[in-house]
Amino acid sequence: MPHVQVRYFGAIAEITGKEQERIPFSGQLNVLLETLKTKYSLLQTADYQVSVNFTIIQDNPILNDGDEIALLPPFAGG
Amino acid sequence: MNSPYLINGPITDYWIKSQLFRFHQHHQTGAHAFFLGQVRADPYKGTHVSAIEYSAYPEMIETVIHEIESELFNHFNEIQTIEIRHSTGLVKVGEVSLFVLISSAHRKPVFTALENCVELIKHKLPVWKKELYEDGSYNWVEPSL
Numbered sequence: 001m002p003h004v005q006v007r008y009f010g011a012i013a014e015i016t017g018k019e020q021e022r023i024p025f026s027g028q029l030n031v032l033l034e035t036l037k038t039k040y041s042l043l044q045t046a047d048y049q050v051s052v053n054f055t056i057i058q059d060n061p062i063l064n065d066g067d068e069i070a071l072l073p074p075f076a077g078g
Numbered sequence: 079m080n081s082p083y084l085i086n087g088p089i090t091d092y093w094i095k096s097q098l099f100r101f102h103q104h105h106q107t108g109a110h111a112f113f114l115g116q117v118r119a120d121p122y123k124g125t126h127v128s129a130i131e132y133s134a135y136p137e138m139i140e141t142v143i144h145e146i147e148s149e150l151f152n153h154f155n156e157i158q159t160i161e162i163r164h165s166t167g168l169v170k171v172g173e174v175s176l177f178v179l180i181s182s183a184h185r186k187p188v189f190t191a192l193e194n195c196v197e198l199i200k201h202k203l204p205v206w207k208k209e210l211y212e213d214g215s216y217n218w219v220e221p222s223l
Binding site: 007009010011013014051054055068070072073074075076077078 | 115132133134135137138141164175176196199200201202203204205206207208218219220221
């Protein structure tokens with residue numbers, strides 16, 4: 001079964017209670033995101049961007065085994 | 079994972095001085111401009127910020143900093159050097175959490191490039207900050223753009 005690595009940062013990590021997890025998953029990104037919103041209901045109203053393998057993306061790719069997905073709340077460096 | 083662009087804790091005076099010393103070896107350089115981001119004791123609901131806890135996505139930091147550098151090198155072709163460091167972990171009020179240095183043969187491009195660089199960092203660098211207050215409470219900070 002293919003797996004993806006999902007990472008959480010900042011306020012999002014506080015919602016999920018963890019910084020990362022490995023999830024058995026095969027399919028499109030949006031399906032994974034919906035699964036996560038069901039698992040962590042506060043994600044439904046949270047503000048974040050999504051990266052796949054360290055690149056922020058706007059579309060809905062099919063995920064591959066071993067991909068790293070990250071939920072990135074608004075950046076606040078400096 | 080560690081990143082060469084991240085420093086654990088505050089960016090110290092000693093580290094900053096060592097960078098400036100290093101650039102004395104660049105004999106084709108005529109101008110350095112640097113920016114230091116420092117933690118402020120902002121008021122918040124009857125208390126004040128005592129420190130900021132920074133977190134980052136180290137694997138992505140490297141890619142984003144390379145993008146920022148190439149954007150600046152392309153736009154300001156006189157620029158010779160760009161150095162960026164950001165803190166992770168705890169940085170107390172009055173301590174430095176961001177260091178940006180731009181060098182060039184002449185003075186004019188460094189000022190504009192420095193401002194551009196700091197703005198790009200604010201918009202693009204995957205860093206988050208949790209403000210810690212004197213009364214023990216905390217808050218995740220929304221970006222100040």
